[in-house]
Amino acid sequence: MTATTDLLLLVDDNPTNLEVLATIVTDAGYEIAIANDGESAIELLEYIKPDLILLDVMMPGIDGFEVCHRLKSSPPFAEIPVIFMTALADPVDKVKGLELGAVDYITKPFQHGELLARVRLHLKLSHLTQELANQNCCLKEMSEDLERRVQERTAELSQSLHNLKQAQAQLVQSEKMSALGQLVAGIGHEINNPLNAITGNLSHAEDYVRDLLHLIELYRQKFPDPGEEIENEIEEIDLDYLSEDLPKLLNSMKVGSDRLTQISQSLRIFSRADNEKPVEFDLHEGIDSSILLLRNRLKGKGDRPEIQVVTEYGQLPKIRCYPGQINQVFMNLLANAIDALEESFADRDPSEGNPPTIWIRTKLDTDGKAIINIADNGSGIPAEICDRLFEPLFTTKPVGKGTGLGLSIGYQIVVEKHGGTLNCFSELGQGAEFVVALPVK
Ligand SMILES: Nc1ncnc2c1ncn2[C@@H]1O[C@H](COP(=O)(O)OP(=O)(O)OP(=O)(O)O)[C@@H](O)[C@H]1O
Ligand SMILES: [Mg+2]
Structure with a gap:
């Protein structure tokens, strides 16, 4: 099929040879183009693209070797198979021709059958090579496509893995928080009633004690000589000390119960069940309640001195948010700062100065965001994990x-959830600073 449409370029300076050659190949069904010397063969190649070239070696002007050399160094023609033709008597170096890239030799005068057999063989080889190159090209495209798809799929998978991890973390945390929140709210509520009883009665108790002490004082003035039994008892209970200490003692009970009231209030502020809709919230109240709940962890332990909390609150309007969640953020940031301070002060000499400190600063920035800045002078964070x-x-x-x-x-x-930003600034050994920015509206 292909053989009949293949185009052969015949190049020979001898017209008789050309005629014989042309007759043989056209009879066999090939199309032909003819050139009488090297120059015209090369010129002709600007207009046609033969499937095979039969090239005489000995020609006036540029010889067959030179023609072949030029073809092989010019990419569009390099693939065209070249068969040299030489007369038996020609002193031609056949190896040189093959080295230049020719595929074969034919000796003149032509053996009809041999000529056609060689032409067919080399056309077939050339077509097969071409087909193979095309298939290689397809294969390369397919493998590139496949590689691209694998990359896309890998990216998709790692994104889903990331999402999954995040969803899992959220689930674990929200489960934990809702259980904790309920517990905390429950405790806050249950503490409240007995606490009210204590604080409510303490002020009465103070009044009663004051009255009773006053009465005793009156008795002592009116009856300075109550008799031995009472005098012994007064000495036994050390009445003077008792009268002085009892009001102080009651006062410290009052301070204690006030603190308990604050704590129970903080517990309730902290665990506000507010998942359904955002509400107006005073961020400073949230920060204070978080600090209060972490008080126990701020106290000095072993060689570590108490952690100082320095607050510098600016003017912040109430913001619409989910207070329970925002408190959770403050709590996490403060707990991290305490962890870092505990770690870095564990083996530090307390007399060095520079006590463990957490600074909390708030302000309203110019583009209407509430900025909460929580910094510590703990171990800091290495750049590579930031x-x-x-x-x-x-x-x-x-x-x-x-x-x-x-x-x-x-x-x-x-x-x-709140359309804000959360950033970390830190240098190893220089403490860490976390900045929360929340839109006010
Ligand atoms: N203030 C800080 N100073 C130094 N390192 C910090 C600070 N805050 C966070 N980090 C580093 O960031 C890491 C991640 O903090 P994150 O709060 O997400 O988890 P965690 O504190 O390790 O555990 P979790 O909070 O779940 O109990 C911490 O392990 C710590 O290495
Ligand atoms: Mg943490």
Whole structure:
């Protein structure tokens, strides 16, 4: 099929040879183009693209070798198979021709059958090579396509894995928080009634004690000589000390019960069940309640002095938010700061000065955002993990101490739920600073 449409270029300076050659190949069904010397063969190649070239070696002007050399160094023609033709008597170096890229030799005078057999063979080889190159090209495209698809799929998968991890973290945390929230709200509520009884009665008790002490004082003035039994009893109970100490004691009970009231209030502020809709909330109230709940952890332990909390509150309007969640963010940031301070002060000489401190500053920035800045002078964060802090489950703390959820949940709450930003600034050894920005509207 292909043989009949293949185009052969015949190049020979001898017209008789050309005629014989042309007759043989056209009879066999090939199309032909003819050139009488090297120059015209090369010129002709600008207009046609033969499937095979039969090229005489010995020609005036540029010889067959030179023609072949030029063809092989010019990419569009390099693939065309060239068969040299030489007369038996020609002193031609056949190896040189093959080295130049020719595929075969034919000796003149032509053997009809041999000529056609060689032409067919080389056309077939050339077509097969061409087909193979095309298939290779297809294969390369397919493999590139496949690689691209694998990459896309991998990216999709790792995105889903990331989403899944985040969803899982959120689930764990919200489960934990709702259980904790209920418990805390329950405790806050249950403490409240007995606490009310104590605080309510304490002021009466103070009044009664004051009256009773006054009465005793009156008795002592009116009856300075109550007799031996009473005098012994007065000495026994050390009445003077008692009368002085009892009011103080009652007062400290009052201070204690006031603190308990504050704590129970904080518990209730902290665990506000507010998942349904945002409400107006005073951020400072949230920060204060978180500090209060963490009070126990701020106290000095072992060699570590008490952690100072320095608050510098600016003017902030109430903001519409989910207070329970925002409190959770403050709680997580403060707990992290305490962890970092505990770690870095564990083996530090307290007399060095520079006591463990947490600074909390708030302000309204010019584009209407409430900025809450929580900084500590703890261990700081190495640059190489700064990018990973907000990843779910990323922690540097030992098993059982940290779950690696605090900041990722904080990020979700601030950024995704409230449209704010949460950023970290830190240098190793220089403490860390977390900045929460929340839109006021
Ligand atoms: N103030 C800080 N100073 C130094 N490192 C911090 C600070 N805050 C966070 N980090 C680092 O970020 C990591 C991730 O914090 P994140 O709150 O997400 O998890 P965690 O505290 O390890 O565990 P979890 O909060 O779930 O109990 C911490 O393990 C710690 O290495
Ligand atoms: Mg944490």
